[in-house]
Structure formats: structure tokens, C-alpha cells
Amino acid sequence: MAQLSPARPVLVVAAPGDTQDSILAAVTAQELEAEVIVEPERLAGPWRTAATVIVADDLAEKVAARALPHREDVFLVGQRTDLLSAWSAPLAARVIPLPEGAAWLGAVLGEGSSRTRAPVVAVLGGSGGVGASTLAAALAQLSAARSPSGAALVDADPLGGGIDLLLGAERVQGWRWPRLNAAAGHLGDLRSYLPVVDGVSVVSMARGSELDLAREPLAAIVGSLRAWHSMVVLDPGRSGGLGARESLRLSTRQLVVVAATVRGVAAARELLASTDAERAELVVRRGRGSLAASLVGEALGRPVVAELPDEPGLVAAAERGEPPARGSRRRYRRAVTALVARLQAGVADG
Template sequence: MAQLSAPGPVLVVAEPGDTQDVILSAVTAQELDAEVVTDLEHLGDHWRRAATVLVADQMAERVAAWALPHREAVFVVGPAPELLSAWSAPLSARVIPLPEGAVWLGAVLGEGDSRCRAPVVAVIGGSGGVGASTLAAALAQLSAVDGRAAALVDADLLGGGIDLLLGAEGVEGWRWPRLNGAEGQLSDLRAYLPVVDGVTVVSMARGGGPELAREPLAAIVNSLANWHSLVVLDPGRAMLSAAREAVRLSNRQLLVVSAGVRGVAAARQTISAYGLEQPELVVRRARGALSSSLVAEALGLPVLAELPTEPSLVGAAERGEPPARGSRRGYRRAVARLLEQVLSGVAQ
């Protein structure tokens, strides 16, 4: 979960050289104080206190070996792509490739925390067939249309494959069984994964297979969050271990609730079965249904958005036409508004 660090110095773990020079000039430009540490024996204290931690790519392996506690706002910085991708996940760090990332380095230091990491949003159906997968796909799609790169991750073993929803079943790229070997050493995955309408898609292969393991899911989601502006997860309702891991990895959970008595009852069961702490409601409206404020009251949770019932989505899904293209304006507008809220801040 996002945690704001107390204001503190910038910890720089880099030996003298080009990478250290670039980092220190960025720190100076932001009028911040740097603590440069090369003797890792003394890292622990600085690690906890610093507002931001910048680790040179050459030092990343040694830092990871210390098994320091997990913290936010860690960045691996340097010119070696293979080191950046290898040590990003073990350190829960974002990567800043040099020289092209030097400007971004300034922005990161200005933020002083992890706010620039892409939000990871799980979209969960409060009941079956309520439109959770469709919404997940539409959010990712509209984000990409706006030029904000998005990834859509299918973690629903029994969902039939989210690539079908996007008409992406024929698009080349890796799918889950192949990705199951992933363990943290992930570079920018976009080169290997199917991309549809600008959305990077991680989908299930059909025909069954081994259950999706939790570790690769975590590594993949971490990597995607480093390289996109938004990551949307579709855990489904089967609640197998990968789906639970997907929910755990998310920093925001949207629960799509059908605005009826049974929809609310099922949503309550879903919240408890998944152990959701602060889901935000997306109320799927229908004629004669309960009002959103009644749904909010019944569940004791905030409503983030309302979604209209949009009959054209059913045919669009059958044709494999992505939902943001195959729907009318009312649905698109509702999703666009929701997207703005999702991108405007990560839930605390």
C-alpha cells in the first residue's frame, strides 16, 4: 500500500563514476541533500530514513543481497538495461535508464515519494456477469487512447481469456503458461506481449494448463507498473491463489456492483471472501434498480462511479470488438470519468 515517507535526504547508493555524477547533479538541481553510501554495512539506517533511494545499476545486486525491508520510492538508475531489469523486482524498484531518464530523475526527486509509479487497479465483479472484465478492458483501452500506456492483466483462470474480449486471440505474443517462469528478471515486457489498441495484454491461454503461480504474477505486475501509466487487473470471482495475489498487488480495488438487492448481497459476500479492506464501488445501473446512494449505504462504502447498462456491449464482446470501441457514448463517458479518478491519485 502507498505510504508517504517522512521528508528526508536522498539516499544515493553509487560508487564514484558517471551514474553517481548524473544522480548527484539531479539531486543538487532539486536543492535536496544527498547521502552517498558505498559501504553497504551502513545502509540499513539510511534506507529507512531516506525520502527516496537511488541505487546505481552496478550496486543493485549487492544491495538486494542485504534483504532490506520493503519500502517505497526506490529506483535503480543506470545505463545497463539488463541490470535495471534484473534488479527492479527484487528491490521493488522502478527503473530509470540513463541517459534518457535523466530528466525523469529530476521529476522523481521532486515528488519525493512513489507517486509516479503507475496505479495498479483491480476490477472485481460483485456478482457474476456484472461487467467487471468489460470495464477492466475499457479502462485500459481509454487510457491508451489518451496516450497513457496501459496494461491489462487477466488473472481469472476461469474467465475464458480477456484477449477474446479485445479481439486479440490472434495477436502474436506470450500468454500465461509461457510467462509462468518469470521470477523478477523482467525487462520491458512490451516487446513480448500482445498489444491491442495500445493496451499491453497479459492473457490466459485456452485449453487449461497449470495454475497460474503467484510469484510470476507479482514479477510481471511490478514490471508492467514500471513501464505503463496504468495497470488494470482482472482477478475474476473464482478466488484461486493467483486472483488473491492480484488483489493483494493492487493499490486500488474497484468493485462492480449490480444495483439490486441480490447484487448488493453478492457484493457483500465478495468483499468478505476476498477480504477487501477499502473497495470503491462502481454501480452498474439498470432500470428500476436501487439508487447508488442506497447501494453505498447498504455496503458502507463510497461510490466512485456509475455505469450504465449498454446493450451494444454484448454483441461487441461476441465480435471481439474492444468495449471502448463497441459501446455508445454514455458508457464511454462513464468509463472516461472513472479513469480520471483512478489516475488522479492512488487510494491511501
């Protein structure tokens, strides 16, 4: 997604009306400035210098007729599907249909908000049972321990049974996905509505109710959480469903936990080939007689950002409802804490 600079306003090319109002509401919600142009002949300079360009469907044809130079971060927005389809290719623009794409629009613009600097980290398991959900929970816990704003943990796996169980939070009051699935657009601070454990705001699946997790609510929830927490950790699971794919799209970092075995590497290769984890980095889980992390990285063609020691006590801790950062030994916590620091330094550096 686009990385905006507060010194470079969002360029909005839209005539007065509902579409312009929706775009400007999204810009305002993200505390950004907009330069509005309703006459495409005035576009030449702002087109080159704006951080992001949002073109309303009703002016798309006129903008395309200007034959402006190709640039990144152009979005075509509106309600007319025929116009969106006709002019997305000539403008090299990604399409955001309204009103259903309001949350995505907010997420795109949210990259530029002065408050919205928290990393969004998606954690996938290269194979089943490798400890991806455990790492996701531990990352959130240890990130929260480093910041007064806490961290957030988002469960995007409808088949996972509810990540609140991993934190011992199944009895903690707060909203879960069935209640949050109607979320859309630009949300405020959700912290007072969610279960909180060890400074971690938890968005968990509930048990006993089917949920088809949609793209828009997930984008809206993550956009809100990112504005108020030090880190947002996503647990997409391995189902490959819509929620998992949207989690990867929303993430700023993608971690794949790989068992350092021949079979673990083979499974991770299949996962990487079948998902949209184009920016995946590896977290190698060691064990007795395991492969060297460097060999795992070489075999998968991805960088290794952390190595985790084998921690058999985590399974028993999870059964007791003891969160990973409390139920693990010091060497596991030390490895995850170092990974948290690396992820947060990556945001600060970028």
C-alpha cells in the first residue's frame, strides 16, 4: 500500500458530489490534507508531486485523455462499475468501488496518517503445528510490554477455534468477530470494546457460530487498531480463505514459521507457492538434529529474520490457558523480544 508523507497532500480529482464527499471524509478521518482538482487540465504538476492520487469515476475519462505520465499509487474510486472497469487500465489505477470499498480506501490513506505508524505483522505457519499462532500471540504480548499503547492481536482464521483460548481470554468480556463483522469505513478507537490480556487487545473468532470473514470489516478493524497500538499482529491460519488473503494484503511484514526439517521446508515451499506472501520472511523453529537456518533460507529463497528454540512447554501452557510470553522459558522470550525489536525498528527506519 502507499506510504504517504504528511508534507505531500493527497491529490483528489473529483467533481462535487457524493463520491468527492466520501473521499474527503476518508482523508479527514486519517488526519491528512487533500488538494482537490475538478479541472483535469490543471493536473500536470500535482500529478507528479502528490503522494497518492485518487480519481473519481466521473472524471476518469477526462484524466485519461490528458495522457499523463505513468505513476504509482493511483486509485480509481466511485459507484459506477462500468466506468471503473473502463478506465482502470488507461490510468494504471487500482479500483476501489464505493460504498463497499470504504474500508479499503481508509486503509490505503491510513498509511499516511501521522498516528498510523504501527507495523502490521501477518504470521503464517509453513506447516501445521509449527507454532505460528503461538508466535503471533507472543509477538503481541511482548510488543505490548514495550509500549504504553499496547498491541493488538487479530484472529483471521475461522477454523482456528479462537485465538482468545491461547491467551486464556475466553471468559474475558468484549466484542468478537461475529459482532465486528459489520464494521466498515473509518472506525475510532476500539480498545474499550475488545478483550484485553497483558496489554493486548484481542479480536478473536467466537465458537459455535459460522463466520464468513469479509474483506471490508477486516480492513476497517486493522486500520483502527493500527492507529492506536504499537503493533498489530494477524493470525491468518492456513485455510487460504478470503480473510487470510486480506491479512496478507494488509500486512507490512509477513512472517512464515518454518520447522527446520526436510519435510518442514518442503511444506513451507508449497505454502509460499500457493499464497500471496510475496514479501515473506522466515522464522526458523529449531529442534534436535534440525537443519541450519541458513540452509532453510537458501532452500526457500527468503531471508531468515529469527530463530526460535524448541519450546515443548508451550503446549502444556496453552492447555492451562497461560499466554505464551508467560508460559515459555527465557530463551524463547528473548528470541521473540529480539524479533519484536527488529520489526519495530523496520517501521522506524522505513
